[in-house]
Amino acid sequence: MCSEIDEQRSKKGLPTRDIKVCGDRPCHDIASKKERQQNKSSPMEQFRLGVTLDLIKCNPGQFLVIKAKNQLPSCISLENIEKLRERGWAISEQKQQEMIQVISDNRMKNIKLSNDLENFNPTLNITPDEINNQRYLMFEGFGWHQLHNVEITISEESVKESIRTKTNDSGHLNMPWPIPDSVGGKMYHIFASDGIHQLELDMPIAPKR
Incomplete structure (x- = not known):
């Protein structure tokens, strides 16, 4: 068994001495699998x-x-x-x-809103990203009205930005929004509506570095 493992590791360019075997495979392989599983969470x-x-x-x-x-x-x-x-x-x-606390309150508010909507459960996931020194908010949602425009408003006391995207035939929306330099460092109110249904939440947007 060890010679087979030595041969396999040699082909991969890995050291072959002092190999610990756990059952029918190198302990290293089991540890690597465990690390990958942990990374998933x-x-x-x-x-x-x-x-x-x-x-x-x-x-x-x-x-x-x-x-x-x-x-x-x-x-x-x-x-x-x-x-x-x-x-x-x-x-x-x-x-x-x-x-x-704000995020928790909004999550509970959205859960209640979703429960109140008959046969409808829209979602809106917002993920911050940065590409080539440009900040983005990545909007992705499911369960919106099919082939409808969804208007999303990002606002704060001194800022109000509106963007619009269209859902596909399964009610899915996916849209990146380049964050203006003037936006960031505060909590912002996000409001989304397709004219029939709506969702709203508050979230922080990081300032431009």
């Missing part, structure tokens, strides 16, 4: 799958923090959290608690 992976910040789970011994530059989640060990906050890498504990 990383905070960013959860976020990309649509898990809201207030529901993101960290591994034992780690705690959720929000990155200051893009408002994205990360799981950090307790002894490093304050250091990162002092350096400005993560937002303060108070600001994070306030943000989480």
Whole structure:
């Protein structure tokens, strides 16, 4: 068995000495598989799958923090959290608690709204991104009225931006929005409507670096 493993690892350009075997395969391969499984539940992976910040789970011994530059989640060990906050890498504990509370309240509001809609359950996932130094909000939604325009408004006390996209024949929308330089560093109200149904929520938008 070890010679077969040696041969396989040699073909991959990997070292062949001191190989530990677990059952019928190298322990290294099992560990790698476990790492891949853990990566699937990383905070960013959860976020990309649509898990809201207030529901993101960290591994034992780690705690959720929000990155200051893009408002994205990360799981950090307790002894490093304050250091990162002092350096400005993560937002303060108070600001994070306030943000989480707003997101949680909006999530519950949207759950109630969805439950009130008969035979209809629209969703709107909003993911921040940055491409070639341009900030974007990526809007993706399901369950909207088929082949209808959906108008999305992003507003704050001194800002109001409107964008429009059209759903496909299955009620799916997908639209990137380049964030203007003047937008960021505050909580913004997002309102989406296809003329028949609507959703609204509040979310932070990171300032331009």
